[in-house]
Amino acid sequence: MGGFHSVPQDHRYRDLADKTGFSLEQIGNLHNRFKQLSHNEDTLRKDDFNKIPDLACNPIRAQIIEAFFDKRNFQSHGGGTVEEIGFEEFITVMSYFRPPSLNMSEEQREELRRVKLRFLFNMHDTDNDGTITLEEYRHVVEELLSRSGALCRETAKGIADAAMLEVASISMGHMEPDEFYEGITFEHFLTILKGIEIESRMHIRFLNVDTTVLCK
């Protein structure tokens, strides 16, 4: 843990802490983990993620990893993907998963909710055109169900189709028979997920202890 108490590191951490809202300790821990994953390089590549053993069983592993390389998630404008990310990008993506703070006003809560949902939305909207199309939706459902074995792709498709129909009926109300539903826009996405308290559910408890020694 020697590195991060030195002065330049500390300064850098402080900047990151301001930007992402993590505490210095948490940033230190995450940096250790970052270095562990990248084998002490400055940047992480997709291969490094693919090597994480715990992640191997995750059905939507590809999407999760993709999210780390998606420019939309770096709080800067512009889409597209990058090949490798530095620590700053890493921690920026992580900051989407910070728990809500104790005292938040309604607006802050709503803002947090939008930000978090935007992250999820971006995970689905792979081509960055502002809508989740049926193909993208089907893909997600297929991936999700891919681990449960007995189900064939047709089932997944059927479910995705039904879900899409459902979204259409919820968000558009009644449509004319020859009207087309383009796909789920972000607004619709917000509407359909009104039921889950995403701002309080989508978070990780970032511990203040360093667990890198225990991880593989």
Added chain:
Amino acid sequence: MGNWRFLVRSVLIYLVVVLLCKSNGEIAPVLDGPPTLLPPIKPQEPDNEAPQPFPNEEISNLPVFTMDYPRIQLPFEITLWILLASFAKIGFHVYHKITIWVPESCLLITIGLIVGAIMHSVQEEPPAVLESNVFFLYMLPPIVLENGYFMPTRPFFENVGTVMWYAVVGSLWNSIGIGLSLYAICQIEAFGVQDINLQENLLFASIISAVDPVAVINVFQDISVNEQLYIVIFAEGLFNDAVTVVLYNMFVFVAALPVVESVDVFLGVARFFVVGLGGLLFGVLFGIVAAFTSRFTSKVREIEPLFVLLFSYLAYLVAELFGISSITAIVVCALTMRYYVEENVSQRSCTTIRHAIKMLATISETLIFFFLGVVTITTEHEWNWGYILGTLLFAFVWRGLGVLVLTQIINPFRTVPFDYQDQFGLAYGGLRGAVCFALVFLLPDTINRRKLFVTASIAIIMFTVFIQGISIRPLIEYLVNIRRTHKQETISVEIHRRVMEHTLTGIEDICGQWSHHYWKDKFKRFNDRYIRKILIRDNRAESSIVALYKRLELLNAMEILDTPNGDISAAPSIISLHDEKKASYRPKKKFHASDLKNMRDILSKNMYKIRQRTVEYTSKHALPDESRNKEILLRRHSTIRRSLRPGSFRDPAVARSQRYLSLHAGESLDAHFPPRGDSRSETDHPFARTRLAQSMRSSSSSSYAMRPLRRLGTLQETPLGEMSGGRPASVDVLNERSSVRYASPSPSPSSRPPSRTASARTAPAPTPRQRPPNTSAAAAARNEAEWETEEELEEVEEEPRAPHPSWAADSAQTRNPLLRQTPRKNP
């Protein structure tokens, strides 16, 4: 006010029976000794004479008519009591509004009070249901089992820390706080209760610190408060009981000691842990054994439900044997086995298990509240203003303080902190109930102020149940703005929830922080890999998305089946879609009056019975009601498969007319029906079929309901081939395989608000955007939509063929055509 009628009637029944019993055999004398289960059985002298009508003359002859009441007295009276309580329950559900504003427990107590008054006036001894053994061995287990079995598992485990914190620490806090405060009251000379020492005060406080949120739970459910608050109240009450019973036993022991040494305190603490953890251990043990047993019961389906009940009860009894927390044991047992058992047992057994558990619990609870009322009147009381008011005050204050303080401590650890509204709900929801009532009656006679304690306990139960129980609904509904979650079950939400969970697990893996999701994931994997293999016979994991999807699809089907009750033509359906589309080709459909009547007849006799009433899954005494849905689903799938078999494709027209021959109005109707000109093999398009079966749940289900309508010749249908010029549809579908097309029902004629179900039924038309929106494409789409509809109808029409060719004929039996057959298991 139907309930009063019922009430009066049930009281009358009871009185008649009681008088009957009394007149026979003269079992009048009241016992003074320790009461037995039910009114004294003491026919010593009447024994010789009374039962025999002619004791002296015809003693040698065979008696033609005898009565031996003492022999059946015990079970007879138990039955009558249960019956009376059940009648009361029916009674106040007849007038429905009353149970919304007044909790059921209040009503039961009220009726109990009335019956108690009647009994008191005729000097009848109340049944001593509250004998220690009767309560703890027979009345409590069903209630606790029900709570444990129907505990919403996921929110419980997400909040388990908080629940335990409130249950354990909260109980301790309340007991000690109230005990000490009351001890202080006892020091005031004016009240005249100086003889109550500290131990007895603590004992009493431990009794009244158990909260029983039954009444509150129902209110919370109705107004759908947020999940965290709900589960905390629910589970707190459960584990709270366990803690209280332990504390009670400890204090009873301590109260008997002349001097309390410090070592006893430490032993008490140690015992506390032994009791709690021991209960946990036994629960898990018996749960696993039960799950494992249920693996082998596939050949003896009829006793399957019994295993669940027996093993739970066994867990309870064994825990009781070793003096560890039996409540914890049975709850944990139910929690452990539920998941596995329900996968192992058949659908029917599963329903039976749920029914049985609900039923037993309801009976127990009803009886307890009922007897609470009875006993209130019939026992001797000792009223002491100071002590009783002090009890009420302190119970209220300490509960409030406890919630406030404990929440401040737990909030930093909670990811969703409780705000002040939630805390108010928690504090105000602290009603006292059955356990408190039972425990106080179990107090040993060595405690010299026992009567005062009984009175004070009853007072606090009455106060909380009546005042808090009745006022909590208006308070929460109009004054306190508790966060509410309106749960809407949609597939999208389930999908996104799962995506989010997997993402969180993934992120935790990436950043190497092991917390909640990590362990959950690990457990799930371990569970899938090992435990399920051992405990579950037919190991097929089903994703929650698929499960929900199936359930929704079926619910939808059910809902549409219900609609014919009213205006048939109002049901938005594929049929109406057809008509709207074809409006240009042919006149609007008109039914002859006689056809309409026939249709109604058929529909009401055959279909309306399917879904009597939807009941809320979690509601306290309502049974979850998914079973039937599943049965239908299985059947549906099997018919799909059957219809895919090449041999099953008879000429549709022939098949149809055969099927409807037995329909009393059917023959004439069928004659009008034009045979369809499509002979294409459906096996060529399995994809289209599956897709339809899945994506068009609304249309498919609506066609259930509307199928008989289609057969009516009065619809004047044009053959499809004519209409769109030789059906290019099949080709179209093959080309369009990659993009989905939704059949687009036309505007629903009904003025239903666009709620989820309704709008899903009147499904709008999302179509892929790749499709250029020009008119020819739209026409093709329309055409194909119709084709799909036909397809769907045909598939559905396979159904009634299987069980019976003449399902309509025996409609007089009002049997349900869809549920007639046992669902075939998927091979």
